[in-house]
Amino acid sequence: MKGEFEIMPADSGIEPLLEVRNLHMQFPIRRGAFRRTVGFVKAVNDVSFHIRQGETLSLVGESGCGKTTTGRCIARVYEPTSGQILYKAEEQDRIDLAELNNRDLRPFRREIRMIFQDPFSSLNPRLSILQIVELAATEDLFANPLHPYTEALLSAVPKPDPRLRNKGVRIRLEGEVADPSNPPSGCYFQPRCPYAEDRCRHEEPAVREIEKDRWVACHFAEELDLRGFEAIGQAMKR
Numbered sequence: 001m002k003g004e005f006e007i008m009p010a011d012s013g014i015e016p017l018l019e020v021r022n023l024h025m026q027f028p029i030r031r032g033a034f035r036r037t038v039g040f041v042k043a044v045n046d047v048s049f050h051i052r053q054g055e056t057l058s059l060v061g062e063s064g065c066g067k068t069t070t071g072r073c074i075a076r077v078y079e080p081t082s083g084q085i086l087y088k089a090e091e092q093d094r095i096d097l098a099e100l101n102n103r104d105l106r107p108f109r110r111e112i113r114m115i116f117q118d119p120f121s122s123l124n125p126r127l128s129i130l131q132i133v134e135l136a137a138t139e140d141l142f143a144n145p146l147h148p149y150t151e152a153l154l155s156a157v158p159k160p161d162p163r164l165r166n167k168g169v170r171i172r173l174e175g176e177v178a179d180p181s182n183p184p185s186g187c188y189f190q191p192r193c194p195y196a197e198d199r200c201r202h203e204e205p206a207v208r209e210i211e212k213d214r215w216v217a218c219h220f221a222e223e224l225d226l227r228g229f230e231a232i233g234q235a236m237k238r
């Protein structure tokens with residue numbers, strides 16, 4: 001998972017309840033009789049976001065994409081490799097949870113908890129990708145996705161109406177899932193993206209605010225004509 005996002009403008013004057021800055025979580029890959037470290041899996045790679053009171057942030061992706069690891073870092077089930085987790089407790093200055101030891105964390109464990117809810121667990125695990133690629137208000141994201149991965153995710157959402165289930169408009173991504181310990185050059189998604197062009201193989205797309213409160217990590221976000229959830233549902237009815 002990778003990305004930097006801001007839901008409300010930084011100059012809104014409202015201090016974030018939770019601010020995650022440049023969070024990294026790497027797990028060692030150990031091999032051989034002596035369990036030597038031969039590499040690292042970057043489960044969370046430079047993720048930043050903040051949440052103010054009254055806001056809800058949803059991290060959407062299938063099992064294995066890094067959502068849970070991000071949550072576990074924030075709840076300090078894991079000790080992050082690096083980064084800050086700034087939490088504003090009531091009537092206190094902000095505290096960096098990433099720096100606290102177990103004893104000092106105890107009062108905050110009552111306030112920050114994980115509730116597991118994974119409606120996408122049935123998605124094809126071949127869709128796995130470890131990046132945050134799009135941030136938008138829920139309605140905008142469903143109606144008008146701007147990243148190819150979001151489009152593929154929406155097309156894979158199970159339809160409750162059994163008459164619509166096998167109509168064959170699900171977008172299947174070809175190729176192997178990228179190895180997070182040896183990621184591809186350029187865009188992480190390029191080996192399986194149906195819209196990839198040469199530029200995608202050489203240049204990593206930056207996370208850009210291409211409309212107000214709309215953040216996307218794709219070189220061609222303004223040009224692609226992607227299908228949203230409604231469009232997919234209508235196509236299935238035909």
Ligand code: SF4
Nearest residue numbers: 187190193200218219
């Ligand atoms: S940058 Fe290229 S490969 Fe990456 S999502 Fe966009 S079109 Fe696909």
